Amino acid sequence: MDKTTTEPKPGHVNLKMLAEHLQLSQTTVSLVLNSSPSAKSIPQETRQRVLDAAERLNYRPNYFARSLRQSKSLSVGVLAPDLSEGYFTRVMSGVVEVLTEKKYFYFTACHDWRRELMEEYSRMLVERAVDGFLLLNTPAEIPVPVPVVAISAHAIKPNVTNIVLDHGRSVEMALDHLHALGHRRIAFMRGPKAIPDSEYRWTGIQAAAKKLGLKLDPALVTRIDQGSWNMKTGVHPMSPEIGYHPMKSLLERTRDFTAIFCFNDIAAIGAIRALTEAGLSVPGDISVVGFDDIQSAAFCTPSLTTVRQPLVDMGRTGARILLERIADPTAPYQQEVVVQPEFVIRESTGPAKK
Numbered sequence: 001m002d003k004t005t006t007e008p009k010p011g012h013v014n015l016k017m018l019a020e021h022l023q024l025s026q027t028t029v030s031l032v033l034n035s036s037p038s039a040k041s042i043p044q045e046t047r048q049r050v051l052d053a054a055e056r057l058n059y060r061p062n063y064f065a066r067s068l069r070q071s072k073s074l075s076v077g078v079l080a081p082d083l084s085e086g087y088f089t090r091v092m093s094g095v096v097e098v099l100t101e102k103k104y105f106y107f108t109a110c111h112d113w114r115r116e117l118m119e120e121y122s123r124m125l126v127e128r129a130v131d132g133f134l135l136l137n138t139p140a141e142i143p144v145p146v147p148v149v150a151i152s153a154h155a156i157k158p159n160v161t162n163i164v165l166d167h168g169r170s171v172e173m174a175l176d177h178l179h180a181l182g183h184r185r186i187a188f189m190r191g192p193k194a195i196p197d198s199e200y201r202w203t204g205i206q207a208a209a210k211k212l213g214l215k216l217d218p219a220l221v222t223r224i225d226q227g228s229w230n231m232k233t234g235v236h237p238m239s240p241e242i243g244y245h246p247m248k249s250l251l252e253r254t255r256d257f258t259a260i261f262c263f264n265d266i267a268a269i270g271a272i273r274a275l276t277e278a279g280l281s282v283p284g285d286i287s288v289v290g291f292d293d294i295q296s297a298a299f300c301t302p303s304l305t306t307v308r309q310p311l312v313d314m315g316r317t318g319a320r321i322l323l324e325r326i327a328d329p330t331a332p333y334q335q336e337v338v339v340q341p342e343f344v345i346r347e348s349t350g351p352a353k354k
Helices: 015-022 026-033 037-041 044-056 063-070 087-101 115-127 167-180 197-212 241-253 265-277 311-327
Strands: 075-080 105-110 133-136 148-151 160-165 186-190 221-223 259-262 287-292 305-308 336-339 342-344
Touching: 015 026, 015 044, 026 037, 026 044, 075 087, 075 115, 075 311, 087 105, 087 133, 087 311, 105 115, 133 311, 148 311, 160 167, 160 311, 167 197, 167 259, 167 287, 167 305, 167 342, 186 197, 186 241, 186 265, 221 241, 241 259, 241 265, 259 265, 265 287, 311 336
Parallel strands: 075 105, 075 133, 133 148, 148 160, 160 336, 186 221, 186 259, 259 287, 287 305
Antiparallel strands: 305 342
């Protein structure tokens, strides 16, 4: 039966002290604290006793000893265009969940779509000896000597695993929904050219429209202008203004449409504001469809019909694959993992106005 010696005072308790206190080997204690697969052979009662003592005594592992022992820094670099509410926060919540569980630290850098920052931050993170890179909506064009997992980058590059959405299926669901409601004059708000998803989604729209027999009228296509959402103009890339201004511009040219499919939810919220200011009702006059299903999509007025990307799960999957590749860098890896969307119908879409 396990025995326990006099309990040391909480504070700087190292692995050796914890093991001596519990009268267990350092190997046993280490296996339990590191959630090693080998720990399954240790009795549950003993494992729980180790975890309880570590928490009670405020045990903290020696980072440098652990990293030297494993020949890893136990950290990863995360590159993203911005750190705002919406796409980033949803994906990152899944990333953090997995990294925290696996006791990995992470450095996050925001490049604001500036090529020089992508290069500089990649170099700085390599100098900090990160074990791998996680790219969120960021082109995977910077060569680094460690495993890379890219979410929504669509980059078939050596050393890169891509986590991508099935954009063809995504736009099919959105256009099928609008078509079933009687919409034939549909406007489109394309994404900025800098965002990798933009062209893939537009290609999907063209294919889905052809399948339905819908004509894509160039006069009904507007685009989020990259120049209007950089930091120099004061318009944040995830502000509804990115959809507000393109919608106003479209309305100045024509009102001959009954629905609009926006690049993302943030842009759709801005578009609804512009439509309301123009005296049009949503969905009475114009139906609006977004993309992503960010947290605020269900709570705007009207609530937003949207294509749901499984953003949290994409973050979890990306982090899990990255850690697997870090654990065995020479093992074969998938170049692409495709995830499936859902379609969420809310208040912003309705039958086409006659």
